Amino acid sequence: xxxxxxxxxxxxxxxxxxxxxxxxxxxxxxxxxxxxxxxxxxxxxxxxxxxxxxxxxxxxxxxxxxxxxxxxxxxxxxxxxxxxxxxxxxxxxxxxxxxxxxxxxxxxxxxxxxxxxxxxxxxxxxxxxxxxxxxxxxxxxxxxxxxxxxxxxxxxxxxxxxxxxxxxxxxxxxxxxxxxxxxxxxxxxxxxxxxxxxxxxxxxxxxxxxxxxxxxxxxxxxxxxxxxxxxxxxxxxxxxxxxxxxxxxxxxxxxxxxxxxxxxxxxxxxxxxxxxxxxxxxxxxxxxxxxxxxxxxxxxxxxxxxxxxxxxxxxxxxxxxxxxxxxxxxxxxxxxxxxxxxxxxxxxxxxxxxxxxxxxxxxxxxxxxxxxxxxxxxxxxxxxxxx
Amino acid sequence: xxxxxxxxxxxxxxxxxxxxxxxxxxxxxxxxxxxxxxxxxxxxxxxxxxxxxxxxxxxxxxxxxxxxxxxxxxxxxxxxxxxxxxxxxxxxxxxxxxxxxxxxxxxxxxxxxxxxxxxxxxxxxxxxxxxxxxxxxxxxxxxxxxxxxxxxxxxxxxxxxxxxxxxxxxx
Numbered sequence: 001x002x003x004x005x006x007x008x009x010x011x012x013x014x015x016x017x018x019x020x021x022x023x024x025x026x027x028x029x030x031x032x033x034x035x036x037x038x039x040x041x042x043x044x045x046x047x048x049x050x051x052x053x054x055x056x057x058x059x060x061x062x063x064x065x066x067x068x069x070x071x072x073x074x075x076x077x078x079x080x081x082x083x084x085x086x087x088x089x090x091x092x093x094x095x096x097x098x099x100x101x102x103x104x105x106x107x108x109x110x111x112x113x114x115x116x117x118x119x120x121x122x123x124x125x126x127x128x129x130x131x132x133x134x135x136x137x138x139x140x141x142x143x144x145x146x147x148x149x150x151x152x153x154x155x156x157x158x159x160x161x162x163x164x165x166x167x168x169x170x171x172x173x174x175x176x177x178x179x180x181x182x183x184x185x186x187x188x189x190x191x192x193x194x195x196x197x198x199x200x201x202x203x204x205x206x207x208x209x210x211x212x213x214x215x216x217x218x219x220x221x222x223x224x225x226x227x228x229x230x231x232x233x234x235x236x237x238x239x240x241x242x243x244x245x246x247x248x249x250x251x252x253x254x255x256x257x258x259x260x261x262x263x264x265x266x267x268x269x270x271x272x273x274x275x276x277x278x279x280x281x282x283x284x285x286x287x288x289x290x291x292x293x294x295x296x297x298x299x300x301x302x303x304x305x306x307x308x309x310x311x312x313x314x315x316x317x318x319x320x321x322x323x324x325x326x327x328x329x330x331x332x333x334x335x336x337x338x339x340x341x342x343x344x345x346x347x348x349x350x351x352x353x354x355x356x357x358x359x360x361x362x363x364x365x366x367x368x369x370x371x372x373x374x375x376x377x378x379x380x381x382x383x384x385x386x387x
Numbered sequence: 388x389x390x391x392x393x394x395x396x397x398x399x400x401x402x403x404x405x406x407x408x409x410x411x412x413x414x415x416x417x418x419x420x421x422x423x424x425x426x427x428x429x430x431x432x433x434x435x436x437x438x439x440x441x442x443x444x445x446x447x448x449x450x451x452x453x454x455x456x457x458x459x460x461x462x463x464x465x466x467x468x469x470x471x472x473x474x475x476x477x478x479x480x481x482x483x484x485x486x487x488x489x490x491x492x493x494x495x496x497x498x499x500x501x502x503x504x505x506x507x508x509x510x511x512x513x514x515x516x517x518x519x520x521x522x523x524x525x526x527x528x529x530x531x532x533x534x535x536x537x538x539x540x541x542x543x544x545x546x547x548x549x550x551x552x553x554x555x556x557x558x
Contacts, residue, residue, distance in 0.1 A: 073472040076513040111456040112512050114525040151419055153454035156510055170414030170440075172453040188412065231474040231515035238516045264473070267511075294473055294515070308473045312510055318453075 006241045007225055008085045008201055014132065016088070016204035020095045021140055025055060028099045032203065035211035036223035041067060041159075041196030042266065042290030043365070044222075047203065050193055053183040054100040057191035062102035064093050065187065065194040069110045069164060071156040072267035073312060074292035077227040078197040080239045082109075082116050085201055086123040090147060092200025094137060095207060096193055097145035105147040106187070108164055111154045120149055156316040160364050161194040163318070174320045175364035198227055198291070218244035222283035226291060230255045232264075233297030248287070249278040257295040262302070262380070267292035268309040269369035272302075274380040302381040306374050307335045313370040324367025327358040331374050338385050345386070352378060397435050399424060404439045411440055414450060418457050427461045455507075463498045463505035465543045468522040471508045474515035479533075483519050486536035503547065504540070 020028055033048035054062060066089060070078035081089060093105040109117060124147055127133045137143045155173045157163045162176035165187050186192020195203075202224065206214050214224045222244035228251070231237045235256025242251060248265070252258050263273045265282060266289040273280060273287060280287050296305060310332035319325045334351040337343035343351075355371030362368045378385065403420045407413035417436055421428050428436075428451050437444040451457050469475075469484055488494060491504050498505040514520035517529035521539075528539055 070513055071511060073511040074474055074515050075511070076515055079513045110513075111454075112509065112522065115527055150416065152456075153415065153419060154456035154509070155454055167415060168412060170411040170450065172449055174453075229515060231518065232477055268473075296477075300477070304476075305473060308471075308476050312472060316510055 006085075006227070006239070007205060008081065008088055011088065011205050011208050013087050014091060016207035017091045017094055017132065018138070020098060020207040021138055021143070025099050025101070028095065028207070029055060031211045032206065035206045035214040036218075037199065037202055037206060037214065038222065038284060039196055040198035040202065040226065040290065042072065042269075042288070044284040044288060047195065047199060050183055050195070051096065051099050053181075054102075054191045054193045057184055059191050061188075061190045062100055063187045063190055063192040064096040064100065064102045064105040065161075065164065065168070065182075065192055066093050066105065066107040066197060066200055067159065067161065067164060067194050068113070068197050069108055069152050069159040070113075070197070071110055071159050071316075072269065072290055072292050073309070074229055074231055074264065074267045074294040075290060076229045076231075077239050077291050079113060079116070081197050081201055081227070082113070082120065086120055087127070088201040088204045089197055090124065090127055090133070091204040092195070092202070093147060094133065094143075094145050095203055096195065096200065098137075098143050100191070100193060102193075103144050103146070105145065106168060107147060107149045108152060108158070108168065109149060110152040110158075114151065117149060117151065124149065155318075156312075157318045157364070157366050160366055163364070164194065165192065172318070174318050175366070177363065196290070219281065219283050219285070221285045226282075228282075228289075228291045228293050230257075230293045230295070232293075232295035233257065233260060233300070234295040242282075245281045245283045247279055247281055248273055251282065251293065252278065252295065255293075255295070259298065260295045261298045261300060262296045262305075264294040264296060264305065264373065265289045265292070266372075267294070268312050268373055269366070271372050272296075272305070272376040272380060276380075301384075302377050303335060303339050303385050306377045306385075307332070307339065309373040310335050313366070317366065317370070321361075321363040321367060323358045323361040324363070324370060327354055327362075327367075328370055330354055331371060335374070341387060343386075348378065348386075393431060396421075396425070396429075396432055400432065400435050400439060404436075409440060411442060414440060414442075414447065415454075418447075418451060418454075422457050426464070427458045429459075461498075461502070464503050464547075465523055466505045466507060468507045468509035468512075469495075470510070470512040470514065470518070470520045472511040472515075475512075475518040475520055478518040480519040482533045483521070483531050483536060486533040487540075490537055490540055504543070 029048050029051050037047045038044040135144045158167045158173040160175045163173040167173040182192040218224050228240045265287045313328040317324045355375045358371045403417045407416045433447040434444050437447045495506050512520045514529050520529045
């Protein structure tokens with residue numbers, strides 16, 4: 001369900017790739033810097049910085065990985081992109097391969113999207129036949145690039161880039177310590193850029209339309225357009241495209257979700273924004289998101305929301321580090337106590353302190369962000385949850 | 388297991404290792420193919436994979452036990468995974484869950500005695516705008532209502548009668 005026309009549908013196939021191949025490698029990265037494109041998976045790391053580090057690394061073997069392990073609760077825009085604009089993603093990967101000097105790309109598709117595998121393979125075959133993949137792409141001798149499609153097997157944590165690489169290497173999907181970052185020690189120890197599906201599609205658009213176009217949209221620190229996955233208590237759920245910096249209130253108006261009690265921005269690892277803060281901007285410098293928007297109506301109980309997210313993290317924690325493995329269980333117990341009305345105020349404070357410890361001490365992004373929803377619900381809805 | 392079955396399993400795994408490469412990075416694809424064809428990755432299969440990739444079988448077990456879509460125990464021919472994450476919960480996944488349990492006569496985490504169905508919970512399936520959603524093996528169903536549950540299950544059951552036309556459906 002795409003609720004209005006996306007920019008992706010206005011880009012003619014392969015114009016981005018053709019434009020990129022006319023430029024030098026440093027020029028491509030310089031254009032991305034000018035566009036201000038930041039990672040669309042949620043972390044918001046500048047794409048040009050990542051690519052530059054990988055490009056500068058001395059290694060004949062480098063990799064481009066497309067992170068299609070879209071598992072954040074409430075996020076489904078990558079599914080739509082892969083279903084309808086797979087070529088743009090392959091184009092973005094090819095541009096990345098050219099820019100950093102990689103010959104191989106790997107698209108890591110989550111196991112839950114296995115039904116997308118056959119159409120993606122068909123799209124890849126078509127590109128191979130059209131010489132858009134393989135040896136001497138578009139007759140350019142110095143660019144040989146091909147793409148492999150690999151499947152995940154039902155592990156949310158593999159969306160974390162180092163866990164994803166572990167999984168590709170045939171290991172349990174347990175995140176690594178960073179640094180070293182994948183740009184120097186990635187897949188099989190080689191420099192690797194890992195980018196989200198949407199990021200790579202935007203790269204192709206920026207090459208086609210120019211960095212100035214992208215930079216002119218959005219805010220100073222968060223430029224460009226962004227896809228949002230909207231679900232929950234609203235009239236028109238679906239995938240939307242908005243400029244970065246849109247306020248929560250303006251977004252709700254577009255999707256028919258006015259009058260909401262709260263909005264969970266950024267999925268289970270994001271934060272819960274109460275109605276009193278709907279004037280806040282959705283951007284990396286304010287409320288950051290990979291695109292998940294779950295509208296929570298007036299009739300919902302916030303403890304039900306908190307319980308659902310804590311159950312999610314208890315299930316999906318890889319169990320490697322203690323703060324995340326044990327902390328999430330404790331927070332879920334705490335939510336149950338709150339539901340039963342037997343949580344004392346001092347214990348709630350202890351739980352919040354535990355949450356802050358988890359943010360500071362967990363090894364990867366999953367653990368560091370897992371208490372966010374709980375903490376923001378406690379902060380904004382204390383009256384309700386202490387019922 | 389008959390010797391011939393073991394030989395067939397070994398031949399299959401050898402073919403997959405040939406396709407994906409005889410190094411550790413081929414482990415997940417090989418396990419995924421094994422699971423797709425045999426419905427589980429048995430102890431014996433893990434041993435064969437370990438031999439062919441030159442790693443310890445415990446390493447293989449560690450990987451099999453980590454990923455929720457790779458099963459060590461035998462599961463039903465159809466694995467039904469109902470999404471339990473927030474958007475699906477808000478759109479009534481509990482009512483769908485109740486019908487699945489009532490129709491199949493099993494709880495989540497269980498397999499029907501005839502080996503046809505397993506019922507599992509899933510984390511977000513990425514169908515939040517069309518919730519509640521469930522997967523039947525690799526097939527996705529969206530906006531599932533409680534009364535559609537029976538139709539979905541009947542579609543699966545029909546597969547068995549088609550596959551074995553001489554056998555009459557017992558229910």
